[in-house]
Amino acid sequence: MLFRQLYDATSSTYTYLLADESSQQALLIDPVFEQVQRDLALLQELGLTLKLVVDTHAHADHVTAAWLLKQKTGCAIASAAVINADHVDLPLKHGQRFGVQGVELEARATPGHTDGCMSYILSDQSMVFTGDTLLIRGCGRSDFQQGNASTLYHSITEQLFSLPDTCAVFPAHDYNGRTQSTIGEEKQFNARVGGQANETDFVGYMKAMQLPHPKKIDEAVPANLRSGCPEDGKVPGEADWADLRITFAGVPEVEPEWLIQNQPSVSVLDVREPDEVIEGECPQGLHSQHIPLGQLRDRVDEVAQDKPVITLCRSGRRSAMAVSILKEHGREKVASLRGGLLKMNA
Structure with missing residues (x-):
């Protein structure tokens, strides 16, 4: 399998490219609207065909590129069915298997940061894409957008910590330049839920947090409920002076x-x-x-x-x-x- 981890500095978002080298079919997890040219360029240079775009949840800090990539490539869009976002071709439910030829993922509902959070596990359980549910030495906040600290605790400990300790953890964000972890590391060292913390420990920690309101939430959430489609439904203009x-x-x-x-x-x-x-x-x-x-x-x-x-x-x-x-x-x-x-x- 071909794998790439891409980064958007403005929102500290990781986008993940997974592709099968034989079929040359690819999927993207959590693409960012402003990074469409970058992602399309990588696909073209690697000779890949984008078949599927998948969001882990309705982000509050950036707008997804799902709709725009669908317009440019004809790919399908997948996200949690509970989000009920517009333009979605594959509404995912807990336990559902999906992917592209040669790359299979399992969707697991992991709410708590938002109701629609999902984590995606590679079929051999060697990798998990946790969105904002489980971050490296942290987790997503639970103080807005249907957040619930108790629900998040159970999502992490029951759905994610049940994976093999060697399973590599790839989150949707990291604000300190860390790129990956493992389930074993997070079970032991996660500052909020690791080290045998119980639900009382975790909920107390999360309730004591005082974080600023996400700067783009009022723009990002409505746009992400449209899978990133602009309000006017039009593809943004591009340079027309040359065939760039x-x-x-x-x-x-x-x-x-x-x-x-x-x-x-x-x-x-x-x-x-x-x-x-x-x-x-x-x-x-x-x-x-x-x-x-x-x-x-x-x-x-x-x-x-x-x-x-x-x-x-x-x-x-x-x-x-x-x-x-x-x-x-x-x-x-x-x-x-x-x-x-x-x-x-x-």
Whole structure:
């Protein structure tokens, strides 16, 4: 199985990619609306087909990307049936098995943080995705959105602590940079529910907590009850000046074919070294401006400003850095030539 743990710094949210390397079918757990381009880029680069998006609960700190990913890929959406969210194709119930070809999960109802919290266990019980029910050395809060400390205690101790001690724990959030734990570790060391804490210990701890109201709750919860669909039901607009592809590294790129067909409407910036450029050379008939990458910061004012800019080099690596430099200087309509001249001349 192919597995990736992705992170959104704004909400401290982990998104998980699980895929079968044979069928190349993939699912995403807890995707974040603002990270759609990143997630799609990773899927494309790994040659995967997104078949399913799964939310562990209706988050209060970010908006899910489920609906938007469905619009872009045709994938199905799954979440707890009790949430009754719009646009859901697979309403999950306790004990239900689901997934994609080659990757099977079991849904377990683990309410207490919210009524609709679910944890997802890999079929061999080697991994569990706990949402906000069980965090690393902590747990989700229980003071809003149907939260109940006693219910949460029983969800953790009966549904999650019954898993093998070696089962790896992957939560929906961590605010201290921790990436994973195990059931055995949390049973022993969890600050709220570990070390043989009983229900009285746990409930007393949770009731004594005084946490600020989640900043995005008023926006996030209604949106997540629509599976992340905007109120106007429209897919957010994207850059329309070029047929852009955003890589997993965050670099906007265009294909050589697009550049050849659209060169009159864009400027081409060659950032190779002087000894790489043959005098008068115009690859594939392109008319380009030449500024070596090492000089670009000092000569950025020389770059044409009346048109979008496509940067190029031998392989597309230095031209990606050139895009970053131009963006640092406020240029928005910039992109790198994908694969550079190697791909253009292939």
